[in-house]
Amino acid sequence: MKSRSIVxxxxxxxxxxxxxxxxxxxxCRIAVISNRPDAAGLAYARERGLATAVVDHRxxxxxxxxxxxxxxxxxxxxxxxxxxAGFMRILGVDFVARYQGRLLNIHPSLLPAFPGTHTHAQAxxxxxxxxxxxxxxxxxxxxSGPIVIQAAVPVLPDDDPDTLAARVLAQEHVIYxxxxxxxxxxxxxxxxxxxxxxxxxxGRAATAALIAPQTDAA
Ligand code: GRF
Numbered sequence: 663m664k665s666r667s668i669v670x671x672x673x674x675x676x677x678x679x680x681x682x683x684x685x686x687x688x689x690c691r692i693a694v695i696s697n698r699p700d701a702a703g704l705a706y707a708r709e710r711g712l713a714t715a716v717v718d719h720r721x722x723x724x725x726x727x728x729x730x731x732x733x734x735x736x737x738x739x740x741x742x743x744x745x746x747a748g749f750m751r752i753l754g755v756d757f758v759a760r761y762q763g764r765l766l767n768i769h770p771s772l773l774p775a776f777p778g779t780h781t782h783a784q785a786x787x788x789x790x791x792x793x794x795x796x797x798x799x800x801x802x803x804x805x806s807g808p809i810v811i812q813a814a815v816p817v818l819p820d821d822d823p824d825t826l827a828a829r830v831l832a833q834e835h836v837i838y839x840x841x842x843x844x845x846x847x848x849x850x851x852x853x854x855x856x857x858x859x860x861x862x863x864x865g866r867a868a869t870a871a872l873i874a875p876q877t878d879a880a
Contacts, residue, residue: 676703685839777805
């Protein structure tokens, strides 16, 4: 099978990038691009011998100029799939259209609940009992787009945003590699109508883990 190219975009720590690199994805080359030269994840990527690049948003006066430079850096790797992993820049409509169907994001909430930032604080403030994370195809609207896979975690009575974030992050590291595996295996597609199509096996797996609370009832 022909080797595929995955480009991972990061802005900081890069733990999701790391989970993808360590997932031993079949037949693929991984490159990492950061919009921040000091992103901690870059050091890890370099240590692993991955191709890396920095496209610093501060070096570009406008969003379209930044998006164009980013697209050029991505296309230099012939990307079959672009993976946003803690990438903290909003991407323009043209950029999103260019990579339609091969642009994934992970968001630390059960979308459509709690888009935007500070999702764990939002979840605690709302008093939800279940929180989680979502992998979705990217569309121009922020933290929207067709959902591929979600993982749910309980919100515990003594949680603070950090403890909750850690519980969610552990699941991010499970579902993102899974979504990318499906994509590489041809089991995950975005249809022309903008809907997620999963193979039957992948579709079952994506909904396999349901949460069933215990109750006082005998
Ligand atoms: C993750 O929680 C991700 O869902 C969100 O930003 C965080 C990035 O963490 N978009 P990392 O850089 O992957 O460690």
